[in-house]
Amino acid sequence: xxxxxxxxxxxxxxxxxxAAFGIGYALNTYYSPDLDPxxxxxxxxxxxxxxxxxxxxxxxxxxxxxxxxGVPNVQRCMGxxxxxxxxxxxxxxxxxYWERKEPIAWVKVHNLPDxxxxxxxxxxKAGLDCKLCHGDxxxxxxxxxxxxxxxxxxxxxxxxxxxxxxxxxxTCHQ
Amino acid sequence: MSIFxxxxxxxxxxxxxxxxxxxxxxxxxxxDLDRCNGCGACVSACYAENNxxxxxxxxxxxxxxxxxxxxxxxxxxxxxxxKVKFIPVMCQHCxxxxxxxxCPVYATYHNQDGLNVQVYNRCVxxxxxxxxxxxxARRFNWFTYKREKPLDQQYNPDVxxxxxxxxxxxxxxxxxxxxxxxxxxxxxxxxxxGDVTPACAQACPxxxxxxxxxxxxxxxxxxxxxSPRRFRLLEELNTDPSVIYLKRVMKDGRGTSEE
Numbered sequence: 021x022x023x024x025x026x027x028x029x030x031x032x033x034x035x036x037x038x039a040a041f042g043i044g045y046a047l048n049t050y051y052s053p054d055l056d057p058x059x060x061x062x063x064x065x066x067x068x069x070x071x072x073x074x075x076x077x078x079x080x081x082x083x084x085x086x087x088x089x090g091v092p093n094v095q096r097c098m099g100x101x102x103x104x105x106x107x108x109x110x111x112x113x114x115x116x117y118w119e120r121k122e123p124i125a126w127v128k129v130h131n132l133p134d135x136x137x138x139x140x141x142x143x144x145k146a147g148l149d150c151k152l153c154h155g156d157x158x159x160x161x162x163x164x165x166x167x168x169x170x171x172x173x174x175x176x177x178x179x180x181x182x183x184x185x186x187x188x189x190x191t192c193h194q
Numbered sequence: 195m196s197i198f199x200x201x202x203x204x205x206x207x208x209x210x211x212x213x214x215x216x217x218x219x220x221x222x223x224x225x226d227l228d229r230c231n232g233c234g235a236c237v238s239a240c241y242a243e244n245n246x247x248x249x250x251x252x253x254x255x256x257x258x259x260x261x262x263x264x265x266x267x268x269x270x271x272x273x274x275x276x277k278v279k280f281i282p283v284m285c286q287h288c289x290x291x292x293x294x295x296x297c298p299v300y301a302t303y304h305n306q307d308g309l310n311v312q313v314y315n316r317c318v319x320x321x322x323x324x325x326x327x328x329x330x331a332r333r334f335n336w337f338t339y340k341r342e343k344p345l346d347q348q349y350n351p352d353v354x355x356x357x358x359x360x361x362x363x364x365x366x367x368x369x370x371x372x373x374x375x376x377x378x379x380x381x382x383x384x385x386x387x388g389d390v391t392p393a394c395a396q397a398c399p400x401x402x403x404x405x406x407x408x409x410x411x412x413x414x415x416x417x418x419x420x421s422p423r424r425f426r427l428l429e430e431l432n433t434d435p436s437v438i439y440l441k442r443v444m445k446d447g448r449g450t451s452e453e
Contacts, residue, residue, distance in 0.1 A: 135315060135354040137369075142376065185218075188305050189313045190368055194354055 056164035057127040062110050070158035076150050087139040094118050129163050137194040220308040220408040224418040227442040229402035232280030239397030245353045247339030260333045262364040285331040285364035286435035293323035319359040328428050332363045367392035387413040
């Protein structure tokens with residue numbers, strides 16, 4: 021009698037624990053962002069920044085003078101791709117966007133919450149390399165987020181480099 | 195003499211509620227009540243700059259308006275010779291702030307600029323700071339207000355849109371201070387007087403509000419702060435506010451704020 025009860029309790033416990041774990045796992049996967057999302061155009065940083073050695077700032081033009089680094093507009097792509105590799109299927113896709121006069125809906129990989137006042141300008145002017153946060157993008161064919169972008173990760177670097185007022189909340193939060 | 199002054203300094207240090215021997219800047223606002231005509235431009239400027247929601251008549255009646263700056267008016271005398279006094283009141287950024295001692299989660303603290311700042315992410319909405327504030331400067335978000343589709347383009351991108359359950363208050367437009375510091379750093383110079391202007395001071399049509407750094411002896415603020423008309427709100431509470439008012443002087447030479 022006691023044994024059956026014990027077995028029932030253990031089984032119930034296992035079911036409840038399993039359900040909780042499953043729900044937690046599902047929620048976690050649902051809410052955690054995709055680290056390397058599929059982009060509308062299979063753009064390769066490896067070809068552009070790696071093989072052909074185009075500097076980051078050539079396309080991300082605002083990086084050293086604004087908060088955001090700036091996603092290049094279609095015109096900037098077409099500046100080269102009117103001539104270069106016009107017959108490749110991805111470039112035909114790009115030309116389609118250009119002819120329809122439609123911006124490309126890139127999926128954001130490095131997405132910061134609304135209350136973070138991160139600025140690219142200050143970090144670039146401080147002489148930091150883009151690789152420090154974005155990883156070696158020049159070797160990625162599809163961009164993958166390598167850093168956690170969490171507050172502790174930011175603060176570690178601020179502490180290590182002894183940033184002036186680097187640990188005050190309102191230096192970054194807004 | 196020297197020992198006394200040393201002891202006095204030490205006591206002063208101990209009494210300082212901030213954690214800084216000396217602030218980098220001591221941002222201060224001087225409001226000349228002689229110039230204030232109570233138009234309310236500062237209020238609407240604050241609404242526009244800091245993404246404040248307009249809560250509506252009913253919520254206002256429950257004193258849930260989300261104005262960071264308000265104009266208090268006092269009417270003196272009967273109709274023919276009536277005198278109206280206006281005092282713009284915002285967060286006073288007290289150096290010895292009662293709200294900072296009150297917060298259980300350390301969401302409000304003093305930063306190195308002498309500002310009393312509120313960290314929205316830490317705030318859990320216990321309402322304690324609002325109860326402790328003698329100036330009634332703190333505002334609580336009872337609901338989440340979202341602007342409708344075309345109007346959400348009006349939001350200031352440098353300021354968070356606060357959500358329900360968050361205490362908020364005036365910040366002396368800290369985003370502008372940050373931007374001014376950014377600019378100064380680009381030009382490789384120190385922050386100078388007139389670099390930072392909060393939205394209320396910018397909007398003031400009579401120039402009653404002056405904002406600056408009290409640590410800098412040459413700034414407009416430190417010159418104005420030496421004025422004999424100077425007073426601060428509820429100074430007897432020893433909160434040491436950063437907002438300095440200059441008395442309004444009437445025709446008969448009497449200051450109206452002498453109560």
